[in-house]
Amino acid sequence: MPRQTSQNAAKTELLETPLQNAGSIDFEVIELLFFAYRDFVSDPDQILVKSGFGRAHHRVVHFVNREPGMTVANLLETLQITKQSLARVLKQLIDSGYIRQVAGPEDRRQRKLYPTRAGRDLALALAEPQSRRIERAFEGASEATRESVKRFLRGMQTEK
């Protein structure tokens, strides 16, 4: 037993070695994803504060523009949040005139969601800096490389 071991060395042990790519753990890419996403969302965040909206509003505006006529249930599944979380955000967007609801033509219980012109403009304004960032990250990349990156990102998704 080592002498000079101040109380409970085993339990209070401090590790000074950096945790690096080791075993099968890829810390490098984990970190790259963190930083990439952190900066990726920082662009629209700056625009959103001006309108008094947040990230959640952004997501809703984005997906409703991408797929007009989607239902509330569709949106909940896409965002993977609860109905109650969506409620306030959606209400604000409707009240502000960015999104409107229409009763479903076949199933009238459904509320189909559509962007207004203002809603489309907002979606475009938010996407613009993100898209510029993506273009910058792809700078000089071949079409094949771009496809590889997309394939990687698709592979990161949980297959439904």
Place this chain on the structure above:
Amino acid sequence: MPRQTSQNAAKTELLETPLQNAGSIDFEVIELLFFAYRDFVSDPDQILVKSGFGRAHHRVVHFVNREPGMTVANLLETLQITKQSLARVLKQLIDSGYIRQVAGPEDRRQRKLYPTRAGRDLALALAEPQSRRIERAFEGASEATRESVKRFLRGMQTEK
């Protein structure tokens, strides 16, 4: 002027066409990043609820393990949050024995942060499912392709 235009057509106009890759806006990659990150963080989230911790704790544990001896100021800059946001999270991790502080040897105002053995184990447990997901997304990819993806992710960061 069109007849049969119910009140204010221009202002309440509903857009039914999906917003697609158009002009210079790359909606496809924007969405891929959203879904990739959403699922990427869902893995550790499930582990964290068991310990009563959240995503913020994860980030702190991760970076302190990656760079033992980092200061509180380093961490704030990396995470891009405020001191007060970090305070509660860091305190909980210290109180729970995952992280410890040591006064800086040169500058004793600094608090250098180190993981304990438990803190390292937690970081590894959280990284494991994320790393498996990354490996799956890279399946069959050449070394060159992997490098391309990393280059893309680095390019997404705001240059400091």
Place this chain on the structure above:
DNA sequence: AAAATACGTCAGCTTTATTGACGCATTTTT
């Protein structure tokens, strides 16, 4: 000796999310 720095903390607030329950209109099943 004075100023600046690194850190912790107090107090109050906002946003975003959660769970659970209920009500209404409508559609599907029995």
Place this chain on the structure above:
DNA sequence: AAAAATGCGTCAATAAAGCTGACGTATTTT
């Protein structure tokens, strides 16, 4: 036709995570 299920909105209570601003202490720099 009646009963059950579905899509949606809402109420109430709560939690996690972030924010701003201000101040105190120890320490280092000027």
